[in-house]
Amino acid sequence: MRITNSNWKVNIIVNDGTPLTSGNCKQCKQFNMLVYKTHCFKLLLFPTSMKARVMGKRPNCHKCMNSLPFKIRLTRLMSHSATHEFPKCVNFHKTLLKNIAGNVEYEPEIFPAMRFRSYVPACVNVFHSGKVTLLGVKSEQQANNIILELETRLCFDS
DSSP states (O other), rough: EEEEEEEEEEEETTTTSSOOOGGGGGGGGGGGGGGOOSSSEEEEETTTTTTTEEEOOOOTTOOOOOOTSEEEEEEEEEEEEEEOOOOOOOHHHHHHHHHHTSEOOOOTTTOEEEEEEESSTEEEEEEEEEEEEEEEEOOHHHHHHHHHHHHHHOOOOO
C-alpha cells in the first residue's frame, strides 16, 4: 500500500505574521481560486472564503514551503488517497456473488471498477487488474486494515 496524496487544512500567514484575509491579498479580489504549484505539493487557495487545501505527498518540504509568497501552517490532516496492487487479477463475478449483501457496486457501463461502500467515509475502488484505489482514508493504518480485509473479500483468478 502506498499513500499517493494527502489533503490538509491550513492557515495562511502573510510575511508580516498576520493571517491572510481578502483585505490584504491583491489577487484575492480577482480570482475565485488560486493554485500554487511546487515540486512537492499544490496549494489551492479559495480567496472568497479564505480557506485553503494542500495536496501532495510531501507538504512539509521546507524548500517548497519557502518558495511560496506567504507561510502556511498545516492545521489538520483531512484525508489520504492511497493505491495498492494485488499480484493477481480479480474475478468480479465470483467476488460479487461472495459479497452479495456487502455494499458492493459494479456498473461497467459507468465505471470500470467495483466500488466497496462499506468503508465509510472512505471509498474503495477495485479494478480487474488487481489495482485498488482508496480515497478519503483518515490514516495509513486505516488504509492497511482495508487492504487486509479486502484480501478476504476478493476472489482472484488462478
